Amino acid sequence: MITRFRIKSNPERSEFLEIIGRTPQGLQVRIVRHHEGYDTVDESFMDHDLFETCLKTGYLTEIDAPREAPGEDQPRESGSVSSVA
Numbered sequence: 005m006i007t008r009f010r011i012k013s014n015p016e017r018s019e020f021l022e023i024i025g026r027t028p029q030g031l032q033v034r035i036v037r038h039h040e041g042y043d044t045v046d047e048s049f050m051d052h053d054l055f056e057t058c059l060k061t062g063y064l065t066e067i068d069a070p071r072e073a074p075g076e077d078q079p080r081e082s083g084s085v086s087s088v089a
Contacts, residue, residue: 009064011035021064031055 011019018038025032030051037044058064 008067010067012063012065020067 007023009021009023011021013019016039020036022034022036023031024034024047030049033048033050035046035048055064
């Protein structure tokens with residue numbers, strides 16, 4: 005099961021972070037941004053300390069809603085893999 009978090013952002017956008025893997029050094033995460041009918045998806049590495057700070061400050065809030073799949077009329081853009089740490 006993928007753990008999902010809402011990212012605090014502009015009210016016009018829906019942004020989510022999903023933990024897709026764990027290592028001793030940190031987390032492999034997928035960030036999904038939905039804006040104006042499009043999804044942008046990026047996969048990144050996030051250090052454990054940065055993740056914990058985001059939770060403590062309220063930048064990330066855990067949610068248990070299932071991930072919404074883009075519809076046929078909503079093109080999906082794929083981003084690059086980068087490091088957040």
